[in-house]
Amino acid sequence: MTNDHDGVRELLAAWAVGALPAADQRTVPPHLTACESCAAEADRLRDTVRLLDGEATPDAAPGAVNGSAGALLALALRARRPRAAEIAHHAAPYAAAVAGLQALVPELEGRWGTPVVHDWDAHATVAHLVAADEHLALRLGVGAVLPASHIPEGTSAGDAWARRTFDVIAHEHGRAPEETVATWAAQAAALLATPEAADPELAARAVTVMGLRLPVADHFVVRAFEAWIHTDDIGRALGLAVPPPPDEHLWSLVRLAVRILGLALHDAPPVRFGVTGPTDTGWILGTDTDPVHAELTLDPVDFCLLVGGRYAPDEVPRTITGDETAARTVLETAASLAWL
Template identity: 75%
Template sequence: MTNDHEGVRELLAAWAVGALPPADARAVPLHLADCETCAAEAERLRATVRLLDGTPGPDAGVSGAPGDAGDGATGADQGVGGADGVLASALRSRPPRTPGVAPHAAPYAAAVAGLRALVRELPGRWGTPVVHDWDAHATIAHLVAADEHLALALGVGARLPASRIPAGTPAAHAWELRTADAIAHEHARTPEETVATWAAQAADLLATPEARDPSLAARAATVMGLRLPVADHFVIRAFEAWIHADDIGRALGVAVPPPPDEHLEQLVRLAVRILGLALHDAPPVLVEVTGTGPGTGWVLGSDAEPVAAELTLDPVDFCLLVGGRYAPDEVPRGLAGDERAARHVLATAASLAWL
């Protein structure tokens, strides 16, 4: 354990989620007693962890308390009736708005909290195949690398070793290499260590000023090749965290609830905006996503032609399509008009997937 100021600051997020070795966990409070700056930062991170855990008490989520990320607690350990009971209590009971963060970051906070609840069901099943060629452990490692892009853009330090990717490597291939490096690095560690790293990075992100101040989050940032307001990047992080929680839930046979309606609407609206850019010169199609509030019909495509078709989709199905979890010809939908134009919209939506 280093006692220097910067050394302690690097440990604060891991301390807040109870992920430090005992010696470091004992030493950090000694430094906090003498350093007001670190003490304030530690309290900010602890407050974020309490939000993620849904625990109002001041000692929740720290010092390795039961229920922290990576502690291995199961539904039986907590007196809850199995995995579905854990998720029901941890996810369905949470209000759509998460106190302490702005509305644009609330979906990410909720998705992180849900995934933290789900990973408690994974001890002994970390090798379960989940998606692509990843097991459950690799899926969490992938999320560490995926969240890292926004974290770095907001001044949060990297938690993974740098990759040696040749200059000029196309962005998509560079991302594949980075993901592979992250998974290889984390597979050399325990799943509990990987979860702690992911949870600490998420806590760091939710403690940034941009997560709490909409005016700061309105600035544009280029993350993973997309130049969008920082607020939108938080919604994308929520989208990916929920998609991968659903992946893990399906692999385990656990039903993962969809995001609350308020959050789901944010995911849908952002996906429609990005889809609209990709369809700017296509035959126009009216796309209606049901159940996500007023104004949920959008004409996507060229504005120089009459509407060629109408598509109606459920919001969860639409998000799963954009997330690459439905093939264009398999997603449930209502369709009227030019079938070819409608299929082009569905195929373009599916092609946006990078998760």
């Protein structure tokens, strides 16, 4: 429990997302009535968190689904959409993915130690997202929310990233899961409150994050990709089906992944790569000096799971005609892009 000004200020993010520790629930509200600066900061954080509170969709009426945990979770994930007027198109997938994980969090009560992915439990998976989002947050001027890591100068981007996520997970395992969720949610809200989240012109600026140089707008899509992948990881670990992103957001993930994949395959045998959908979409991946060797078609969700490292190249459902070797090169390269 704390009652000093600085101590209360450190708790405002948790207050804004409704995750205030029980010991401080009687301290923070009275302080806000007496301290003008803390009250202003609390209002700013609460307004930012509201970016993640969407209106219920028309199909989210009571009784629209059965009462099973999986059905109720799917309903919550569909219903929590960001208010489009307050963020730009490029940030909407990230806002929706954050809201989706927030809808899943209540299912984790008493189950935070559930193994999820890699060697992480559910608590560590959320801690990993704190570390992952931190890179873009710092680039956009959001203050650090966790102690810095000591990473020697000259360390490669991959090794530095591995060290940072290890340190953050170790730090968060010393805190309650609810505190980790509050830290993650507050940082996500701060990212969505940056000028770049609302202004496509500002988001056109290219920055390097985790060794990848992209426009800020694309980095928001990468953040959406990772948040959704790990929400799906947690859902699978709990035995709950997590619905894929809404179509418009899913296709933002697909288009970015195809662009990066195309760069990686610039001198490979050309393959016509298609993704099924309402209107099937295709690209030629590979060198432009040879005729097309093969055609490869994937479902959009399966393609994203492949790029996210959740399918092995020989396991992902696909349709291939023509040169199997050329098509396999595309699948293997897509899987090699995974850093999640």
